[in-house]
Amino acid sequence: MKKKKEKTPRQAMPEQAAEVRRRNFDEVPLGFPEELAMLEASRCLSCKKPACVEGCPVSVDIPAFINKVKEGDFTGAILKIWEKNSFPAVCGRVCPQENQCEGNCIVGKKDKPVAIGSLERFVADWARNQNDIPMPPIEKKTGKKVAVVGSGPGGLTVAGDLIRKGHEVTVFEAFHKPGGVLVYGIPEFRLPKAIVAHECNFMEKMGVKFETNVVVGQTITVDELLNDEGYDAVYIGVGAGLPRFLNIPGENLMGVYSANEYLTRSNLMKAYRFPEYDTPLVTGEHVCVFGGGNVAMDALRTSMRMGSDDVKCIYRRSRDELPARGEEIHHAEQEGIEFFFLHSPLRFIGDENGWVKAVELQEMQLGEPDDSGRRRPEPIPGSVKTVDCDLAIIAVGAGANPLVTSTTDGLDTNKWGYIVANEETGKTKKGQVWAGGDIVTGAATVILAAGAGRGAADSIHEYLTWGW
Amino acid sequence: MYQILSKTELAQGTVVANEIHAPKIAAKAKPGQFIILRVNETGERIPLTMANTNEERGTITIIYQVVGKTTALLASMSAMDHLADVVGPLGRPTPIEKKGTIICVGGGTGVAVLHPITKGFKEAGNHVIAIIGARNKDLLIMEKEMKAASNELYVCTDDGSYGHHGFVTDVLKEQLEKHGAAVKEAVCIGPVPMMKFCSKVTKDFGIPTMVSLNAIMVDGTGMCGCCRVQVGDETKFACVDGPEFDAHKVDFDGLSARLTAYQKQEKEAMDAYQKKCSCSTEA
Numbered sequence: 001m002k003k004k005k006e007k008t009p010r011q012a013m014p015e016q017a018a019e020v021r022r023r024n025f026d027e028v029p030l031g032f033p034e035e036l037a038m039l040e041a042s043r044c045l046s047c048k049k050p051a052c053v054e055g056c057p058v059s060v061d062i063p064a065f066i067n068k069v070k071e072g073d074f075t076g077a078i079l080k081i082w083e084k085n086s087f088p089a090v091c092g093r094v095c096p097q098e099n100q101c102e103g104n105c106i107v108g109k110k111d112k113p114v115a116i117g118s119l120e121r122f123v124a125d126w127a128r129n130q131n132d133i134p135m136p137p138i139e140k141k142t143g144k145k146v147a148v149v150g151s152g153p154g155g156l157t158v159a160g161d162l163i164r165k166g167h168e169v170t171v172f173e174a175f176h177k178p179g180g181v182l183v184y185g186i187p188e189f190r191l192p193k194a195i196v197a198h199e200c201n202f203m204e205k206m207g208v209k210f211e212t213n214v215v216v217g218q219t220i221t222v223d224e225l226l227n228d229e230g231y232d233a234v235y236i237g238v239g240a241g242l243p244r245f246l247n248i249p250g251e252n253l254m255g256v257y258s259a260n261e262y263l264t265r266s267n268l269m270k271a272y273r274f275p276e277y278d279t280p281l282v283t284g285e286h287v288c289v290f291g292g293g294n295v296a297m298d299a300l301r302t303s304m305r306m307g308s309d310d311v312k313c314i315y316r317r318s319r320d321e322l323p324a325r326g327e328e329i330h331h332a333e334q335e336g337i338e339f340f341f342l343h344s345p346l347r348f349i350g351d352e353n354g355w356v357k358a359v360e361l362q363e364m365q366l367g368e369p370d371d372s373g374r375r376r377p378e379p380i381p382g383s384v385k386t387v388d389c390d391l392a393i394i395a396v397g398a399g400a401n402p403l404v405t406s407t408t409d410g411l412d413t414n415k416w417g418y419i420v421a422n423e424e425t426g427k428t429k430k431g432q433v434w435a436g437g438d439i440v441t442g443a444a445t446v447i448l449a450a451g452a453g454r455g456a457a458d459s460i461h462e463y464l465t466w467g468w
Numbered sequence: 469m470y471q472i473l474s475k476t477e478l479a480q481g482t483v484v485a486n487e488i489h490a491p492k493i494a495a496k497a498k499p500g501q502f503i504i505l506r507v508n509e510t511g512e513r514i515p516l517t518m519a520n521t522n523e524e525r526g527t528i529t530i531i532y533q534v535v536g537k538t539t540a541l542l543a544s545m546s547a548m549d550h551l552a553d554v555v556g557p558l559g560r561p562t563p564i565e566k567k568g569t570i571i572c573v574g575g576g577t578g579v580a581v582l583h584p585i586t587k588g589f590k591e592a593g594n595h596v597i598a599i600i601g602a603r604n605k606d607l608l609i610m611e612k613e614m615k616a617a618s619n620e621l622y623v624c625t626d627d628g629s630y631g632h633h634g635f636v637t638d639v640l641k642e643q644l645e646k647h648g649a650a651v652k653e654a655v656c657i658g659p660v661p662m663m664k665f666c667s668k669v670t671k672d673f674g675i676p677t678m679v680s681l682n683a684i685m686v687d688g689t690g691m692c693g694c695c696r697v698q699v700g701d702e703t704k705f706a707c708v709d710g711p712e713f714d715a716h717k718v719d720f721d722g723l724s725a726r727l728t729a730y731q732k733q734e735k736e737a738m739d740a741y742q743k744k745c746s747c748s749t750e751a
Contacts, residue, residue, distance in 0.1 A: 174689050176506055176513075176553040184687075213555040215689055219492050243693040245703070252696055252703060252722055254729045261692035269512065269686070275740055278512040278537060279686075280733035354725035401690050403708065 010112035011040040018334035022304050025188045025272055028331060029118075034072075037122040041069035044114045047106055052116060055104035057451025058157070060084045062101055062116055069119055075134075078127040081120060082136045085450070086160030087199040089128060090153070090182055092121025093191050095447045096325050128198055138206060139166035144464040147172065147231040149216045149404065152180025153446040154237035154437035156199070157453030158460070159208045165461050169207070170231075172214040175268060181239055182446070184268040185260075187298050189305070193267070217403035222411075226432055233432050233460045236419065237453060240438040241401030245394055246290060250348030255282055255356040259291070259299045259395035266302050284391025287311045288359055290345055291395035292321070294445075297328040299393040300337045311337050312387070316344040316364050316377045342366070344377065346384065348392060359389040398443045408433070418442060426456030431468075434460055470505075470551040473527060478609045483533050483577060484543045485519070491526030493518075493556045499584035500562030500680065500712055503528065504688045506553040507541045514538050515685045517711065518557070519580035519610075528554075531580035531609065537737040544745075558688040559711045562678070564588040567652035571643060571675075572618065573636050573666050574600045575658025579610050581680055582657045587617040589655075595619050597647075599639045601658075605630035637665045644673045651675050656715060660724045667715035677715035681706045681723060684730070698722050 013036075015021075015029040032040065044066040052062045060081055068077035081088045097103070097117035105113030127133050144167045148155040151173040159169045177183050179196040204210065214220060216238070225231045243258035245251055262281070265271040269279035287303040289296050292315035304311045313332070315322065318341045322329060333339070342364040349358040363383035366375035400417035412420040412429040419428055419435040426434040436452030438444055476485040493503060502517040520529035534543050545551075562585045570589045574582035579600045590596045598618035602608040603626045615621045622639045623631030632639055636658075644651060654677040656666035663679045670677040683695035683706040690708035697706055698719035704710065 174555065175687065176555070213553050214492070215555060215558065218558055218689075219496060219556065241689070241691045243691070245693065252698060252726070254726060258693040261686055261694045264686050264692055270510075274733065275737050277510045278737055280512075280730040280737070282729070354722070354728075403689055 008039060008043050010043065010115055011036050011118075013115070013118050018331075018336075021189065022301075022335040023307070025305055027192055028189055031125055032118055032122040034126075037069055037119060038072060040115050041066045041119060043107055044070070045106055051104035051106060052101040052114075055100040055102075056084075057100065057447050058084050058454050060088075060101075060120070065123065066114065066116070066119055069123060074123055074126045075130075077123045078133060079136070081123060084454075085120075086157055086203070087124075087153070087450075088120045089124035089195045090191060090199060091447055091450070092117050092119075092124055093195075094186060094445075096445060098326060100447070128195070135206065136164055138164050141168070142166040142464060144168065144232045145170070145230060146460060146464075147225045147229070147234045149222070149234060149236045150180055150238040150437075151178035151200070151210065152237060152239055152437065152449060153182060154449035154453040154456075155180065155235065156203065157450040158235045158237065158457045159203055160206070161454065161457035162460060163203070163206045163208050167461070167464060168209075170209040170211060171203075172216050172220075173210060173212045174215040176212050177268065178210045178212060184264040185295070185298070187263065187267055187302050188272075189301065190298065215403065217407040222404065222408040222433060232464055233434065235426070235453070235456055235460065236404055236428075236433065236435040236439060237437045237449065238401065238404055238439050239449075240398035240443050241403070242399040243394070244397045244399055246345055246396065248345055248347050250350055250356065251394075253348050253350040253356040254354050255284065255390055256348060256392045257282075257394065259289075259295045259393050260398070262299055262393045263295070263302065266306075272302070272306060281306065282391055283307050284389075285310060286388040287391045287393070288314050288345075288387065288389040289393045289395055290314050291397070292317070293323045293395065293397070294325060294328055296395035297324045297332050299395050300332050301335060303391060303393065304335055304337065308391070309336075310388075312340050313337055314340045314343050314345060314359075314361065316342065317374060318342055318366060321374045340387075342377065344379070348389070349386070355390065356392055357388070357390055358386050359392060360384060360386050398438070400439060400442075404439070416442070424455050425459035426452055427459060432463075470554040472545055472547055472549050472551065473525075475545070475547050478531065479607045481534070481543070483531065483607065483609055485529060485531045485580075486542070486545075487522075487525075487527045487529050488551065488554060489526055490528050490554045490556075493554065494521045494523050494526050494528050497521045497528060497557035498561035499564065499588045500581075501557035501559050502688075502711060503530070503554055503556030504558060504685065505530075505542075505551055505555075507538060507545070508552050511541070511552060512538055513553075513686055513688075515558070515682070515688060515707070517581040517680060517682075519583055521584075528556075531577055533577045536734045537741045540738065540741060555688065559707060560709075562588065562655075562712055564592050566593040569595045569597065569647055569650045569652060571640065571651055571654045572596060572598045573640055573654065573656040573658070574598070574614070575636055575662040576602055576607065577609065578658030578662070578680075579614065582655065583610055583613055583617055585655055585657075586614060590617055590619065594652075597643055597651075598622070599624065599636050599643070601625065601636040601662075603627065635665070636662065637669050640666055640669050644669065644675065648673075653678065654715075655679075660720055660727065663715065663718075664720035667718070667720070671716050678712045679715040679718060680711045681713060681718070682711070682727075683707075683723065684727065697726075
């Protein structure tokens with residue numbers, strides 16, 4: 001029996017062909033059909049001490065849900081996942097599983113690991129299309145009120161956890177749609193917006209209230225939520241929210257975008273469907289995206305879909321240091337993105353009307369490792385070249401937006417402006433205020449924000465139940 | 469959600485005032501701050517500075533000129549219709565304190581933005597000289613309100629159809645020559661070229677000057693960096709660092725250029741909208 005299991009190879013999810021998908025915004029992987037999901041589930045060894053669960057920031061009982069899939073009990077599988085994760089359709093798509101659950105999978109020691117992410121996605125997608133799945137149980141009302149600031153993955157986790165524990169939860173969102181980075185940041189072809197909307201509707205069905213168009217720090221402050229609006233606890237999960245630029249000449253030329261702006265226009269505002277949607281977006285013939293993380297990959301692949309044939313990723317280190325997920329890099333390459341490793345921008349060159357037309361690049365080489373442990377890129381003297389560039393997107397990370405921190409009394413921030421909070425509980429120096437996700441750690445991933453939300457939700461629940 | 473309570477045409481259907489129900493914003497807003505609105509589900513987000521707020525009624529007033537599809541769509545809505553989204557108040561309020569003599573200069577729909585600021589300076593005990601202008605008499609707005617909000621009011625039209633024949637800069641220069649160092653601050657709000665030339669005039673007289681910038685924005689919370697402007701040696705975000713800045717440091721030419729970034733798409737959208745409107749009228 002055991003031998004037979006080992007022989008089943010890891011099942012690959014069918015996906016749209018690269019030459020087709022590079023020109024549309026439809027999702028790239030198409031999902032497992034039922035038989036394939038059950039076959040893949042049969043590869044799981046149901047380990048007694050599951051290392052995969054240890055790798056999951058929200059501790060989903062992975063062997064248990066996979067077992068249900070194996071048996072064809074998909075309802076059982078989704079209920080199992082929901083115990084720990086409120087939005088598996090999202091996590092199944094955007095989590096870096098290779099470094100988490102799948103990275104720890106015992107099967108992966110000798111063979112390819114069980115496709116946990118794909119199975120999670122399969123179960124969530126299956127459940128979305130059913131009408132008769134029982135809702136997760138909700139405990140008796142406690143009469144306590146919690147305000148969640150920001151409706152991204154962290155805020156949604158806190159909201160989902162606390163509503164089930166019987167607390168009243170209101171989520172405040174600055175944009176006109178809930179979902180945070182899941183809506184404005186991650187493109188449709190990686191995470192269809194209908195799925196995020198479905199997950200938020202699911203929260204609403206459980207009783208979570210969403211208030212969009214509220215900028216906490218401007219429309220209302222954290223102190224007002226606590227003192228005037230009668231909230232017993234506030235969770236701040238607003239994300240990093242401040243675009244980092246390159247600080248080189250020519251950066252304010254037209255055609256130069258922050259990745260935040262480019263992706264928000266295209267994802268939240270649906271600029272890729274202009275003129276059906278009113279928000280415009282510049283399309284370039286020669287696109288350069290600066291940076292090598294997941295956001296850079298999203299910007300690269302979006303600009304390719306907007307109709308460009310010449311799309312370059314400009315990265316100052318080498319391929320080995322690229323911070324993006326392997327799958328994203330692989331998809332980008334398949335779609336025809338060109339990688340310019342070991343190049344660093346020096347300045348943008350504009351035309352007579354103020355539009356960017358070229359960028360000057362310095363060739364780099366790798367020196368000794370720096371503080372981050374990665375080999376430091378150093379300029380190669382005399383190696384400067386100019387490449388055409390009529391659309392530049394800067395994706396070199398984000399900083400801490402001060403809108404909430406500067407308007408809240410007694411909230412400690414570190415020298416970069418991030419909120420100081422306990423790593424496990426999310427507790428800040430200010431009573432009744434918790435924080436987590438990118439506004440505490442700096443830019444990270446969806447699931448790490450969800451994990452921080454989980455810890456904070458437990459701590460908030462404890463406080464609401466027992467006091468300090 | 470965000471109901472339009474009234475609609476007033478201030479100039480031949482090209483300048484429109486809307487009073488909108490938005491109690492949270494009305495309770496918080498201060499002179500100089502703005503909102504971002506979205507007319508409908510497929511609409512874009514546009515920033516508009518508030519001309520007035522009424523906390524009791526829970527309303528804000530916006531005044532805008534019809535320049536593209538979104539403002540045309542907005543102007544086509546009637547009282548009792550609803551806007552999809554209104555968010556605010558955004559940006560920093562105007563720092564208003566008692567200083568002495570203040571000159572407030574407004575051009576076009578900039579007068580609407582200038583009005584609460586003018587009123588604020590007068591209420592704070594300043595002697596306020598207001599100068600307002602428009603291309604012609606029909607486009608001149610809020611003369612009565614500005615008269616009430618200031619101690620002295622001067623009116624100009626580019627074509628001489630009303631008041632002083634010429635630009636606001638002419639009157640600004642006269643007033644600065646007359647009052648000299650008694651003028652502690654100037655506030656200039658209007659089209660970018662007007663602000664640029666006002667700024668040149670006040671710089672010659674060494675008068676601290678503030679301008680309110682109407683950069684293109686998306687979120688309005690400092691998240692996207694679309695509205696960046698060069699102010700002195702620094703790149704600032706108009707949405708969170710502004711919208712008001714030291715006029716003598718602002719790179720107006722850079723701002724003008726960035727405001728044209730979507731000219732082509734704006735024209736395409738407007739043409740399609742007008743075609744659709746005329747078709748539906750014919751049908």
